[in-house]
Amino acid sequence: xxxxGAGGAHDAAxxxxxxxxxxxxxxxxxxxxxxxxxxxxxxxxxxxxxxTTGLLLATLGEGRWQVVGAGLMVPGGQHxxxxxxxxxxxxxxxxxxxxxxxxxxxAVVAPVVVWVGDLALAATMSHHDHAEPSSVVxxxxxxxxxxxxxxxxxxxxxxxxxxxAAELNASVLxxxxxxxxxxxxxxxxxxxxxxxxxxxxxxALDLALQPLEAFDGFxxxxxFREAALRYQLxxxxxxxxxxGANVAPAFSGHLAAAHARSIEKFSDKRVWGxxxxxxxxxxxxxxxxxxxxxxxxxxxxxxxxxxxMFESLHDDRFSRPGGLTYRWSDDEAYGYDLPGVVDSIxxxxxxxxxxxxxxxxxxxxxxxxxxxxxTLLMSRRLHGSDGFDRLQGQVRDAYAEEFHRPDGRIxxxxxxxxxxxxxxxxxxAVWLPTVFWLHPAYPDLAHRSWRLMRxxxxxxxxxxxxxxxxxxxxxxGGTYSFGGEAFGLTLLAMAAREIGDxxxxxxxxxxxxxxxxxxRSGGAARYDGLSTQGNLYHLMARFGRASGLRDLVxxxxxxxxxxxxxxxxxxxxxxxxxxxxxxxxxxxxVLRPGVDDGLRTLLTIDRLVPGRAYLAAGSLEGQVVADADxxxxxxxxLAGRHELVVEPIGAVA
Amino acid sequence: MVCCVMAMAVMSGLLKLRRVLRGGRAxxxxxxxxxxxxxxxxVEPAERAQRAEVAA
Numbered sequence: 266x267x268x269x270g271a272g273g274a275h276d277a278a279x280x281x282x283x284x285x286x287x288x289x290x291x292x293x294x295x296x297x298x299x300x301x302x303x304x305x306x307x308x309x310x311x312x313x314x315x316x317t318t319g320l321l322l323a324t325l326g327e328g329r330w331q332v333v334g335a336g337l338m339v340p341g342g343q344h345x346x347x348x349x350x351x352x353x354x355x356x357x358x359x360x361x362x363x364x365x366x367x368x369x370x371x372a373v374v375a376p377v378v379v380w381v382g383d384l385a386l387a388a389t390m391s392h393h394d395h396a397e398p399s400s401v402v403x404x405x406x407x408x409x410x411x412x413x414x415x416x417x418x419x420x421x422x423x424x425x426x427x428x429x430a431a432e433l434n435a436s437v438l439x440x441x442x443x444x445x446x447x448x449x450x451x452x453x454x455x456x457x458x459x460x461x462x463x464x465x466x467x468x469a470l471d472l473a474l475q476p477l478e479a480f481d482g483f484x485x486x487x488x489f490r491e492a493a494l495r496y497q498l499x500x501x502x503x504x505x506x507x508x509g510a511n512v513a514p515a516f517s518g519h520l521a522a523a524h525a526r527s528i529e530k531f532s533d534k535r536v537w538g539x540x541x542x543x544x545x546x547x548x549x550x551x552x553x554x555x556x557x558x559x560x561x562x563x564x565x566x567x568x569x570x571x572x573x574m575f576e577s578l579h580d581d582r583f584s585r586p587g588g589l590t591y592r593w594s595d596d597e598a599y600g601y602d603l604p605g606v607v608d609s610i611x612x613x614x615x616x617x618x619x620x621x622x623x624x625x626x627x628x629x630x631x632x633x634x635x636x637x638x639x640t641l642l643m644s645r646r647l648h649g650s651d652g653f654d655r656l657q658g659q660v661r662d663a664y665a666e667e668f669h670r671p672d673g674r675i676x677x678x679x680x681x682x683x684x685x686x687x688x689x690x691x692x693x694a695v696w697l698p699t700v701f702w703l704h705p706a707y708p709d710l711a712h713r714s715w716r717l718m719r720x721x722x723x724x725x726x727x728x729x730x731x732x733x734x735x736x737x738x739x740x741x742g743g744t745y746s747f748g749g750e751a752f753g754l755t756l757l758a759m760a761a762r763e764i765g766d767x768x769x770x771x772x773x774x775x776x777x778x779x780x781x782x783x784x785r786s787g788g789a790a791r792y793d794g795l796s797t798q799g800n801l802y803h804l805m806a807r808f809g810r811a812s813g814l815r816d817l818v819x820x821x822x823x824x825x826x827x828x829x830x831x832x833x834x835x836x837x838x839x840x841x842x843x844x845x846x847x848x849x850x851x852x853x854x855v856l857r858p859g860v861d862d863g864l865r866t867l868l869t870i871d872r873l874v875p876g877r878a879y880l881a882a883g884s885l886e887g888q889v890v891a892d893a894d895x896x897x898x899x900x901x902x903l904a905g906r907h908e909l910v911v912e913p914i915g916a917v918a
Numbered sequence: 919m920v921c922c923v924m925a926m927a928v929m930s931g932l933l934k935l936r937r938v939l940r941g942g943r944a945x946x947x948x949x950x951x952x953x954x955x956x957x958x959x960x961v962e963p964a965e966r967a968q969r970a971e972v973a974a
Contacts, residue, residue: 468950471951471952471953472951473954474951474954474955475951475952475954479951481948481952482948482950482951483951518957519956519957522956523956784949784950786949786950786953787952787953788953789950789953791949791950793949834957835957836955836956836957837954837955837957838953838954838955
């Protein structure tokens with residue numbers, strides 16, 4: 266079945282689609298999901314043992330032992346038992362902060378140190394040598410009370426979500442969805458970039474092409490959370506890949522160099538060195554290896570995806586031994602390659618009881634695992650690896666059962682040991698990238714999420730689309746600054762365009778453009794008031810197209826694009842490539858000068874047939890003969906939009 | 919949501935503290951990377967000047 270796209274330059278191609286019934290929400294989902302229930306039972310048993318020990322001390326012991334017993338039954342219980350309620354409250358708050366630190370940077374030691382340290386401190390204080398019986402009872406019932414209360418609140422919410430699931434199945438999810446095949450069309454559309462597109466692309470090219478050790482133009486906040494360099498580098502690579510696949514698939518040159526350098530920058534300890542700390546305070550291990558470990562999908566998954574895209578578009582340099590090397594010092598480095606990263610991902614999917622595995626030690630983010638599954642999907646195509654085929658069902662079940670609520674919203678994070686999830690991490694700002702990145706491997710889940718968000722969460726008012734008001738939807742993850750909608754709207758546009766909802770994509774991008782001023786410098790442009798990461802996500806949206814990611818990840822480039830003539834070298838920034846495409850025999854380019862006045866420059870074309878004569882319309886030579894390596898050099902004068910067509914003589918239409 | 923705000927506030931506070939401790943100039947982000955050059959210098963300056971003249 267074939268349907269015409271929704272319209273617009275980004276979606277003008279005829280696409281092959283199947284109309285598919287979206288997966289139903291589980292209106293009878295169990296109160297606790299199976300794997301999470303087992304994790305909760307295990308951690309609950311440990312807590313129960315500690316609580317019981319405390320109870321025994323509190324009931325059988327005397328004086329200070331009773332105080333310690335109260336402190337074992339509940340954090341701060343030692344203060345409560347001694348009659349210091351305010352101190353007990355401070356203890357609980359300190360533990361809450363420690364848990365947040367654990368979540369933020371994976372430091373499992375933080376809550377343990379706070380609880381045990383506070384208990385040890387209190388046990389040695391002179392005024393903690395007696396316990397009030399009524400306070401001991403309060404300490405004894407506090408933890409079970411909190412657990413029961415939490416379960417009760419969860420049960421109420423769960424019942425409401427199951428009712429919502431039944432309603433949504435009968436309404437929003439009743440109609441089938443048009444899901445593109447792989448590839449979405451035999452000849453994917455290649456659009457021409459505008460002058461403004463190229464200005465914004467230059468922002469990314471300049472970031473990537475600076476010396477390896479330089480990070481000018483990147484936001485420098487911390488290396489643990491969302492603003493870390495590793496995410497900026499990966500999104501930089503994804504943006505360049507979107508431009509490469511949808512605008513210039515027959516261009517290598519400075520595009521390949523920029524994408525490669527964005528990957529090579531990972532070698533720098535400032536990018537990956539965070540792992541040594543997180544592994545130490547999260548797994549109590551001094552191993553620094555960022556790949557051979559039980560977590561860190563926030564590196565292996567994310568980097569695997571950008572490397573897979575690079576290899577799909579350019580060459581296999583990162584699949585050669587040592588292609589991905591993480592350097593700690595002159596004497597210490599960890600050499601890997603794409604297959605090595607894939608091995609780590611497969612081993613961890615197989616190791617984790619939830620199948621999905623952790624970023625920071627013990628904290629599983631399903632959005633980061635989407636990058637891992639995309640890496641496996643690309644590795645299957647590029648190297649014939651079997652990880653995706655073996656694990657795809659298991660990973661799908663994990664997403665469907667353990668990481669979606671009954672009402673269809675994504676569970677943004679879950680603790681591997683406790684089995685608990687944080688409700689506040691289930692917002693649209695997390696949902697949107699999950700929709701986008703799930704599309705290649707699990708398009709039905711991605712479309713279901715998109716449909717639910719479009720119909721139940723997205724608000725249309727004042728001529729624009731808006732995510733629900735809420736701090737999580739008003740934070741720029743690249744700088745942690747609150748207030749603006751631009752970051753969320755950019756993610757909205759990116760997901761909408763991929764899923765094929767061009768109306769939402771175009772309007773969301775226009776809203777960003779209306780809301781933010783543009784900074785220009787040296788021929789490059791970026792939005793002011795949006796982080797570097799946000800600007801790079803913007804490029805992903807700007808250069809994306811319907812099923813663009815799905816085609817690139819699952820199918821790669823068509824055979825003719827992989828083997829046909831290619832623009833191999835063009836000086837940057839003198840030459841900007843607005844379009845470059847091949848049909849396997851001819852090369853068609855649209856070029857623009859990157860400097861204000863005109864210029865004469867040399868271009869190198871490769872993958873020509875050695876010894877064959879070509880017409881080169883738009884070059885000063887007019888025609889060339891390819892050398893023994895299938896290469897030719899052409900001279901062009903650029904003064905504005907310039908078309909260059911290189912086609913074999915005798916094949917002119 | 920409260921936890922999210924607390925987490926962001928903690929992160930924001932730590933970053934501000936670090937900046938204060940380092941005299942306010944640590945790792946200031948720049949809006950752009952310096953303009954990059956890549957590839958052979960193939961532009962012919964004479965031609966460029968000639969075209970600039972024509973344009974003027």
